[in-house]
Amino acid sequence: MGDKAHTPAGAAGRAPTADRPSEVRNVVLVGHSGAGKTTLVEALAQTAGALGRPGRVEDGATVSDHDEIEHRQHRSVQLSLVPVGWDGFKVNLLDTPGYADFVGELRAGLRAADAALFVVSAAQEADAVAASTRMVWEECAAVGMPRAIVVTHLDTARTGFDELTGVCAGLFGHDDPDAVLPLYLPVHGPEGSDGHAPATGLIGLLSQRVHDYSTGERAEREPDDAEREAIAGARARLIEGIIAESEDETLMDRYLGGEEIDVGTLVGDLEKAVARGGFHPVLA
Ligand SMILES: Nc1nc2c(ncn2[C@@H]2O[C@H](COP(=O)(O)OP(=O)(O)OP(=O)(O)O)[C@@H](O)[C@H]2O)c(=O)[nH]1
Ligand SMILES: [Mg+2]
Structure with missing residues (x-):
């Protein structure tokens, strides 16, 4: 990436430092133009x-689109590096332009990446996930790169989250659709006058807790009856998907035998499966 990478000076405060390469993670964002990569980077940088x-x-006004052309065109035209500190690691977010003319910038980002986030917009027709994005997925699969999918635009969605995760499993999980599954389900607030119901929270399928952002602050609560019902099927599928990837071959028998597998074990196996490139979480 060399001099093509840009770290905006000042805007992101002091860049986090790492003393060892083992403390650095390079994560590239991939997806079609307008999917919401730059907006996601902005949100991640703020959360961190x-x-x-x-x-x-x-x-x-984003950290990532800092060039005058990007301001004029309202889209990214170059690879951009946004470093954030998280949990003792320096995470270098590599925001790439989705527009095909700038594919060289995407290539540079992919070469530097340890993992990839595929950004898919629910506001666009499901078949708008560009063939080029699927090709990048296949390239990453060929080298076993860890990949996750992030669904954006759920507030103005044309396609619901459940439907979209099914579409993603079809597009990206053709070898194994059970390896492309959500970890959380979005909770939607009341419908506004524009007919859209913005997402106000997330239900953790493993933790079975609701992270509620409806007041503007993050709060945690127990799921209500309707949410519990939504959790049941999706949770069972997720657990089976994780266990299918587990190195512990006794786990599936224990699970099918009715044993309640502890969440810590599942999270550990999930992390290993993601790192191996064998399981791909879908995140809202
Ligand atoms: N309502 C809504 N708008 C969003 C969301 N994410 C992004 N947008 C808007 O969608 C437009 C495109 O978002 P960007 O973040 O620039 O998309 P991008 O993937 O970086 O696009 P390129 O740089 O062209 O590849 C912008 O106007 C964003 O404000 C979302 O989750 N909800
Ligand atoms: Mg962008």
């Missing part, structure tokens, strides 16, 4: 404390 308030692409 690298930004006070997230800026918007259309205002030319």
Whole structure:
């Protein structure tokens, strides 16, 4: 990536440092133009404390789209590096342009990456996930790169989250659709006058807890009856998907025999499966 990579000075506060290569993770964001990669980077940087308030692409106010052309066109035209500190690691977020003209920038980002986030917009028709994005997925699969899928635009969605995770499993999990599954389900608030019901929280399928953001602050609560019902099927499928990838071959028998597998074991196996490139979480 060399001089093509840009670290915006000042905007993200002091860049996190890492003393050892083992403390660095390079994560590239891949997806079609307008999917929401730059907006996601902005939100991740804010959550990690690298930004006070997230800026918007259309205002030319994001850390990642810092070039004058990007401000004018409201889209990324070059590879951009946004370092954030998280849990003792330096995570270098590599935001790539989705527009095909800038594929060289995407290539540079892929070469530097340890893992990839595939960003898919629920606001676009499901078949709009570009063939080029699927090709990049196949390339990453060929080298066993860890991959996750992030669904954006759930607030103005044309396609519901459940439907979209099914579409993603079809597009990206053709070898094994049970290896492309959600870890959380979005909770939607009441429908506004525009007919959209914005997502106000997330239900953790493993933890069975609801992370509620409806007040603007993060709060945690027990699921209600309707949420419990939504959890049941999706949770069973997720657990089976994780266990199928587990190195512990006794786990499936124990699970099918009715044993309640502890969440810590499942999370450990999930992390290993993701790192091996064998399981791909879908995140809202
Ligand atoms: N409502 C809504 N708008 C979003 C969301 N994510 C992104 N947007 C908007 O969608 C537009 C495109 O988002 P970007 O983040 O620029 O998309 P991108 O993937 O970086 O696009 P390229 O840089 O062209 O590859 C912007 O106007 C964003 O504000 C979302 O989750 N909900
Ligand atoms: Mg962008």
